[in-house]
Amino acid sequence: METRSRIDILSLFLYFAIAIIGIASVYSATYEDGSMNLLDGRSGKQIMWFGASLFVGIIIFFLNANFFEVFSWYFYVPLMLLLVVVLFIGADINGARSWIKIGSFSIQPSEFAKYGAAFAVSSVLSSIDFSFNKRYDVIKLFAVIAFPAILIVIQGDTGSALVFASFILVFYREGLTPLLLVLGIVAxxxxxxxxxxxxxxxxxxxxxxxxxxxxxxxxxxxxxxxxxxxxxxxxxxxxxxxxxxxxVLQKHQQKRIQVTLNLIEDNQGAGYNVNQSKIAIGSGGFAGKGFLNGSHTKGNFIPEQTTDFIFCTIGEEGGWLLSTLTITLFMLFILRLLYLASRAKKKFKRIFILSLASIFFFHLLVNVGMTIGLMPVIGIPLPLISYGGSSILAFGIFIFTALKMDASRDEDLTSES
Amino acid sequence: MNRHRSLYISIAVVVIGSIYILRLFQIQVLDDSYKNTAERISLRKQTIYPQRGLIFDRENKLVVFNEPVYDLMVSVPIRLGGIDTNSFCGVLDIDRPEFDTRLAKAKKSSYRGKAVFMKNVSNRLYARMQERLYEFKGLFFEIRRDRNYKYNSSAHVLGYLGEVSKNELGTQEDDYYEQGDYVGKKGIERYYEDELRGVKGEKYFYVDIHGVNKGSYKEGKLDIEAIDGHNLGLSIDIDLQQYGESLLNNKMGSVVAIEPKTGEVLALISSPFYNPANFNIQNRGSYYNRAIQDPTKPIFNRAVSAPYPPGSTFKPIMALIGLEDGAITPATHFGCPGYFRLGRRTIKCHPHPFSTSLERSIASSCNTYYCNTFKNMMQSDKYANTEEAYISWRSYLESFGLGNKLGVDISSEFRGWLKEPSFYDQMHGKGRWSYANIISLSFGQGELGLTPIQIANLAACIANRGYYYTPHVVRQIENVDAIPEEFRTKHFTKVSAKNFDAVIAGMLAVTQNGTGAGVAIKGINIGGKTGTVQNPHGKNHSAYMAFAPVEDPKIAIAVVVEEAGYGATWAAPIAHLMIEHYLQADSVTESSKMYLETRLKEANLIPLKYRSQRDTSLYGN
CATH class of the missing domain: 1.10.287 (Helix Hairpins)
Known part of the structure; x- marks a missing residue:
């Protein structure tokens, strides 16, 4: 039987489109009049990490697609070990012990843990005798995501741990009673x-x-x-x-939640970031102040300008038009992934791609939501946009793995449901 | 069933995405408040201070210029965290507690906006700090312009600047001043404030969180250039002024010299004086208190503010009024037995020949002559009573610029003392006073107070034979066609020109064979009048009034030296030397003149009671 192995062009296009917006935003957020080159500083590093992602992506495309399914636990276990290791040798940055320093680079294992968890979840869910009615299976399923989440909480990075909740959407799609989602919403x-x-x-x-x-x-x-x-x-x-x-919650966490719920106004303290972020985005107007012209962005009024609050730069300099374009690109990308998942013939691949879509969705929901004051401040990056090597590389590998699985779907003879 | 769930998830994605897009539409397009807030936070307006007008003297010599003063400012006091406090304190040469106090003070004065961290930073410190300012984000220098002076001279004319007061801020009409601005406080700095100050400029730019400039706003389209103030040209001759100051050194008193034909003030000295540079913004703090504690009152501008009884320098005016009013004629003689009898008391005169003409009465300063003249006028049939006669006499004096402010262009002018009749009514009872009660007015004593500039103006009136221009020290305002109208208007006295001849002849006689002859100047015809003013608080004041040359007067002058003695001993030679200096500046070669000059310059006439408390450093540096 003839097998085709073609990468999904639309996904690839969306990936690059979002990546370019990201590089431009990081460049603009760090731009100082006159002296900056695109390849210098953070934008230069950002480009380098995209290059690295593409390099790994090409390697992935040379692998046999079944390799991932067969060796799925070989992805999960080492990445989980890294999460344990970081607790002992990690560098303390901003109160979180989630970075491993290797020479001049820092690696954030929690970014890669999502990738590893997707393998484990796909593996568990796609096993032939898995059933949501079997208590042991469900416990095992939740255990593979709870394990990294707990480790990451111990690291002091609650935001990244919360990302693992996005797998519940995958479970729902795969048959978990919606009661849990309903209960979650009621809760x-x-x-x-x-x-x-x-x-x-x-x-x-x-x-x-x-x-x-x-x-x-x-x-x-x-x-x-x-x-x-x-x-x-x-x-x-x-x-x-x-x-x-x-x-149980720490003071600053309490305040973040209270600010989001408008229970307290604290524009100098806990609400400072969100307030400045809203001011930056709001002042962008319909068409924005223009590339490199964001006065609020330039003025460093917003902490974590290039990472968690990168959306401010987009909102301020690109206005409503670019904000809408960016969100639309994300939505299309997620919808496309959902489509790729649905056309997968193997359950493992479907669940893996689905996991990526869910995680992407969760990041978009939380990150953009917090910059416009609809979500509490939870420090997770906007995928492919926020500055950060681990995040760019981890998502890149994740995406290329998913695309490889999709590209090789014709090799799969049977359709599982 | 699970396929539907895929659809539900897709719908959730689209719904959430749409909610976010709508929310963005609300805060970015519908709601304007974020734009305004962003500008409030990151847009700054900087005031550009114009150059204050420069001041030149009569000969176009630069007298006053501007010197930058640096205030070290902190852009956003609450955000001054990112600097290395130790090295910052090291550069500024302050310790940590002082740093904390200053920062706390800055925070108190302005939480989010800029605030002063250190005022009037010295040039040396400024240079050292400027080099390393890049290390200290959020600190910058605000440059203002203080005054500095080419000559240690003319302090009372020039006046000084100071920070605008709350009161001045509250009453200003054009909202020009902001707190901390400098404004003219005294002298011409105050009188010509509007001309000197210029127009402030504005510059708009973005700042970052530390207040560091991040580039101009709208490419500077809204920026306004500052327009420098107008330069002023003084009528003061700085050379004559300095010469006069050297003569008045270590004396209490005043010299005012006027060009009679224009009312332009050639020299205006009040002594003791101070170095104007000691009273600029940077230095006044350390000198001001010492100046007010000095009993010789060096800040007090005697030339325009101190009322002195004119003494005998008043006699020429009395003669003019007597002539105009018909109390005497140029041929009138009065016999003088050495006193003027007034009932049981007598008014003393001093030795001179018995019969006195008008001319000789001026030349030898006869009291009796003027008691008689005054008596004639007060008892004249023209007037129903003494009060009416007094009112007439008073109105003559007012026409000479007495009793009211002349309106000179220097602040703190005093109108002097010239009493209303009601004053004597109160003292003696209505209708119950006669010439006998006020006889001492006739020889310039009693309830009479003239400022030196008023006396000089009297000399100018006589020199002009009946008119004067309001004395003024500024003759040119750059880019303005003319000086103010009030300085270009002739004021006529009530005495007609023909009556001046006899008086002028008398004044010429003063320097030829009268009381001032001893210090006459060869080659210049000076009309003068000495005065020895009785002073109940100490030695007599030495006074003199003159103009020269008599045939074509170019200078009218008044000199008062407090507690110095006879008019002819101190005031007259000072006036004569100044006249000579002004009219033929290089002729003082004669040894007798040299001697006179040296004697005057070196004499210390400060009363002994004040000497130990004087602060001579005010004049130094």
């Missing part, structure tokens, strides 16, 4: 409500609702026990939210 709702109105009011409101509900359904005795237990769970959850928020 977030209770969480927010508890912080906004406080536990006492929340508990009273819940009790009143329960009484009203019971009053209408008092004839139906069967409803009483379930609704009573729901009340108990909800109230207990709210109470634990209150407790966890006050006693």
């Amino acid at each position: 977030i709702f209770i969480f927010v409500l508890t912080l906004v109105i406080g536990f006492s009011y929340f508990a009273i409101t819940a009790l009143v609702l329960f009484l009203v509900f019971t009053a209408f359904t008092y004839t139906n005795k069967k409803m009483l026990i379930p609704s009573l237990s729901i009340l108990a769970v909800v109230v207990l959850f709210s109470l634990s939210v209150q407790f966890l928020f006050n006693n």
